[in-house]
Amino acid sequence: MPPTEAALQASFDATIAHHDRIEPRDWMPEGYRKTLIRQIAQHAHSEIIGMQPEGNWISRAPSLRRKAILLAKVQDEAGHGLYLYSACETLGVSRAELVELLLAGKQKYSSIFNYPTLSYADVGTIGWLVDGAAICNQVPLCRTSYGPYGRAMIRICKEESFHQRQGYELLMTMMRGTDEQRAMVQESVDRFWWPSLMMFGPPDDASPNSEQSMAWGVKRNSNDELRQKFVDMTVPQAEALGVTLPDPDLRWNAERGHHDFGEPDWAELTAVIRGNGPCNAQRMAHRRAAHENGAWVREAATAFAARTAQEAQR
Numbered sequence: 001m002p003p004t005e006a007a008l009q010a011s012f013d014a015t016i017a018h019h020d021r022i023e024p025r026d027w028m029p030e031g032y033r034k035t036l037i038r039q040i041a042q043h044a045h046s047e048i049i050g051m052q053p054e055g056n057w058i059s060r061a062p063s064l065r066r067k068a069i070l071l072a073k074v075q076d077e078a079g080h081g082l083y084l085y086s087a088c089e090t091l092g093v094s095r096a097e098l099v100e101l102l103l104a105g106k107q108k109y110s111s112i113f114n115y116p117t118l119s120y121a122d123v124g125t126i127g128w129l130v131d132g133a134a135i136c137n138q139v140p141l142c143r144t145s146y147g148p149y150g151r152a153m154i155r156i157c158k159e160e161s162f163h164q165r166q167g168y169e170l171l172m173t174m175m176r177g178t179d180e181q182r183a184m185v186q187e188s189v190d191r192f193w194w195p196s197l198m199m200f201g202p203p204d205d206a207s208p209n210s211e212q213s214m215a216w217g218v219k220r221n222s223n224d225e226l227r228q229k230f231v232d233m234t235v236p237q238a239e240a241l242g243v244t245l246p247d248p249d250l251r252w253n254a255e256r257g258h259h260d261f262g263e264p265d266w267a268e269l270t271a272v273i274r275g276n277g278p279c280n281a282q283r284m285a286h287r288r289a290a291h292e293n294g295a296w297v298r299e300a301a302t303a304f305a306a307r308t309a310q311e312a313q314r
């Protein structure tokens with residue numbers, strides 16, 4: 001006799017309670033599957049759309065060395081997108097369907113990639129702050145309860161750490177340069193600081209998904225916990241760099257053992273998530289055009305795979 005739904009649920013609950021992993025072959029509640037598809041797809045889309053702001057500077061990198069580094073980083077982001085789409089496919093949804101949902105505006109990508117990159121210092125700031133925030137958020141996801149997602153995150157986090165260091169090294173080099181270069185770095189940090197804090201999502205009391213996602217072990221920490229961790233990690237790095245973080249309320253609180261900091265503009269985050277950020281329309285138009293221009297590659301690859309399979313059968 002097949003196990004009852006109650007028995008399957010009990011076995012799922014026990015796996016979660018033991019911090020063991022749920023694997024694709026295991027029974028899982030529909031809500032758990034949907035939450036994972038939502039979060040992993042959003043993450044995958046973020047990696048692919050996230051190639052655009054930095055990709056903007058590949059043809060204008062200041063030296064061959066910087067160009068090679070930037071090309072490698074942007075290629076890594078494409079790779080992260082692919083690992084994540086693959087992890088998502090284990091939940092019974094195809095990559096083609098996920099891309100359609102993104103293009104139809106039914107799935108999201110990270111707010112941070114809707115801000116423009118106005119100078120080469122932004123390449124460094126994205127590495128330092130945006131990859132830094134991504135690492136804070138993603139290291140705990142290596143222990144997420146869904147096996148394929150956690151395993152993809154382990155590999156991604158290793159590469160993200162390298163990305164963060166390349167950004168910091170670029171900014172450090174600029175800070176050791178001319179007054180003009182130092183001003184470029186400060187101006188870039190001023191623009192990216194608050195949007196980086198918004199990457200962690202709305203505050204906990206306005207985060208509809210956190211409670212259930214944490215109960216299922218999909219998320220291991222709340223949005224505010226991770227935001228605090230990021231601020232505490234970044235302040236000493238800013239001091240070492242010699243840049244100011246644009247928050248008059250930022251100070252060490254000895255009692256809490258953490259930095260206090262100002263409130264991000266949550267209305268801005270809502271507007272950006274709803275599609276009204278500075279670059280939303282541009283990012284989606286570019287993604288749509290890339291998808292359409294790539295149609296012949298997908299067709300050719302599919303035809304080649306079918307022919308190879310036929311030949312193998314013969």
Ligand code: FAQ
Binds near residue numbers: 038042077
């Ligand atoms: N942007 O209830 P919550 C990278 C949405 S790193 C857009 O708190 P949740 C690396 C949220 O989806 C960036 N939407 O949601 C890189 C939900 O809407 P929904 C990607 C946001 O899921 C670096 C609603 O608001 N990282 O790409 C944002 O529990 C450099 C309510 O929010 C990940 O995706 C936002 N910032 O927590 C690449 C990490 N925040 O779906 C290139 C994995 C919230 O119900 C260059 N994801 N929303 O319609 C997560 O950890 C979580 O999904 C959160 C949101 C923390 C982002």
